[in-house]
Amino acid sequence: MKYLYFALLLAPAAGLTADVPPQVSAQQFVDLQQGNSSFAGFRRAHAKGLCVTGEFRANGNLADYSKASLFKAGTTPFTGRLSIAGNNPTAPDLKAPVRSLALSFALSRTEQWRLAMNTPPVMAVADPHTFYQQIQAIQAGPAAIKQFFAEHPESSEFSAWAGQYQPSGSFAAETYHSINAFYLVNAGGDQHAVRWAMQPTVSVAATDLKDDDALHQEISSRIAAKPVVFDWVFTLAEPTDDETNPTKAWPASRQQINAGQIVLTGTTAQLEGDCHAINFDPLVLPSGITATADPILRARSAAYAESYRRRAKEQLHGALEGSNNE
Amino acid sequence: MSNSDRFSLSMRLFHWGMAALVVSMLAAGLLMITSLQPWQLTLLTAHKAFGVIAIILVMARLINRLRHRLPPLPGDLSAAQQWGAKASHWLLYGLLFAMPLSGYLMQYFAGRPIELFGWFRLPAALQVDIHNYALFRELHGWLAIALIGVIALHVGAALHHHFVRKDNVLKSML
Numbered sequence: 001m002k003y004l005y006f007a008l009l010l011a012p013a014a015g016l017t018a019d020v021p022p023q024v025s026a027q028q029f030v031d032l033q034q035g036n037s038s039f040a041g042f043r044r045a046h047a048k049g050l051c052v053t054g055e056f057r058a059n060g061n062l063a064d065y066s067k068a069s070l071f072k073a074g075t076t077p078f079t080g081r082l083s084i085a086g087n088n089p090t091a092p093d094l095k096a097p098v099r100s101l102a103l104s105f106a107l108s109r110t111e112q113w114r115l116a117m118n119t120p121p122v123m124a125v126a127d128p129h130t131f132y133q134q135i136q137a138i139q140a141g142p143a144a145i146k147q148f149f150a151e152h153p154e155s156s157e158f159s160a161w162a163g164q165y166q167p168s169g170s171f172a173a174e175t176y177h178s179i180n181a182f183y184l185v186n187a188g189g190d191q192h193a194v195r196w197a198m199q200p201t202v203s204v205a206a207t208d209l210k211d212d213d214a215l216h217q218e219i220s221s222r223i224a225a226k227p228v229v230f231d232w233v234f235t236l237a238e239p240t241d242d243e244t245n246p247t248k249a250w251p252a253s254r255q256q257i258n259a260g261q262i263v264l265t266g267t268t269a270q271l272e273g274d275c276h277a278i279n280f281d282p283l284v285l286p287s288g289i290t291a292t293a294d295p296i297l298r299a300r301s302a303a304y305a306e307s308y309r310r311r312a313k314e315q316l317h318g319a320l321e322g323s324n325n326e
Numbered sequence: 327m328s329n330s331d332r333f334s335l336s337m338r339l340f341h342w343g344m345a346a347l348v349v350s351m352l353a354a355g356l357l358m359i360t361s362l363q364p365w366q367l368t369l370l371t372a373h374k375a376f377g378v379i380a381i382i383l384v385m386a387r388l389i390n391r392l393r394h395r396l397p398p399l400p401g402d403l404s405a406a407q408q409w410g411a412k413a414s415h416w417l418l419y420g421l422l423f424a425m426p427l428s429g430y431l432m433q434y435f436a437g438r439p440i441e442l443f444g445w446f447r448l449p450a451a452l453q454v455d456i457h458n459y460a461l462f463r464e465l466h467g468w469l470a471i472a473l474i475g476v477i478a479l480h481v482g483a484a485l486h487h488h489f490v491r492k493d494n495v496l497k498s499m500l
Binding site for chain 1: 358359360361363364365366367370436438439446447448449450451452453454456460463464
């Protein structure tokens, strides 16, 4: 009987700990991402990629929603990076579950914008501490990740997306999502919650190439032949949408605004290009864009900074000397 | 205690105001580089903005100090102790300059403009320089550790004057 009382007393506490994951630090997070074999001088996540250059051709449609200068009709150059998920800078391209596009707009000395976008439209989890557990499960293998998704019902939209996603044969044919929501702020101070996606203008069938660098070679020769174009499409939230929850997509009926075209015109190996030096922290924002309270978004600066600090320090100590960047 | 034994009111205000600011900045800095909590971004933004305030304050404070006479050190201090007191104070001034300056330069070379409470922004490099970022990022960290050490020495010395030597050194700053 005594044990029963004891068990009843503990039951709520046990329930509570199941809901609240152990809190992790930025250092623990990056330790997990880099794994046991870290590659000195390289990014701890999305280590393999290539630099791209290009320009954003704005049509002016978004200028009433955000005072950020690049949305006025006209062109703004950027430095960007296409990459695959994972900690290994020599991993096979086609094995990676996620592909990414990152952009850096140096609008002026006082206005910069970094964007980090991925192929999934939503996150599987809503906070960085549960995300840590998800990465642990991914590293533990298919059975663990299956169990993780079963124990985390908030991952249902992500799982549904992953179940139907067909990787294409090119970086040029993927849709890259902001995933997290941001606020656009216009000159009058009005604020709108938005998400955005870079939508491809070409479709490329899945490739059966076995080369480790299949996607890198494909996109380099594609861009060398002809610029690669994406439409930059913003989705505006309604008051009933939760802009702080990255696991839930907003209804398809929401207003969408095409702000213009992202045009990729050049590629460079990552250690030879300008993108290598850049920390694509999506919280580097110009006037006219602000961060929402999304806990995943808010955790990104500290985690990105830790990864950036590690590789910058390694580079200072000569980690990349002798590689093909010199 | 006569007026000449005490620091001027402006020097005392600078001292205690900056003491509160510097301790808060060190605590915020140590917290924000490890935390993944939603307030991390708010703290980071505040840390950078208050860093700009700190370098303006330390410049004003230095000018103010050079314009005022300091209360004399207790006459019975050895020459080595007198030298130590003066050297540690100039070291503190040096660190109070170097902390915000190295913080700004690491942001500058990382291409991250600093926003001041929505009023205006400080410029950053258009082209990121990871080498200089790494240099100033590590410097900022080492200077923080040095500053914590010198503050501990400073507080320890003040308490030693007050409780062991029972002189007026701590009281002259109150």
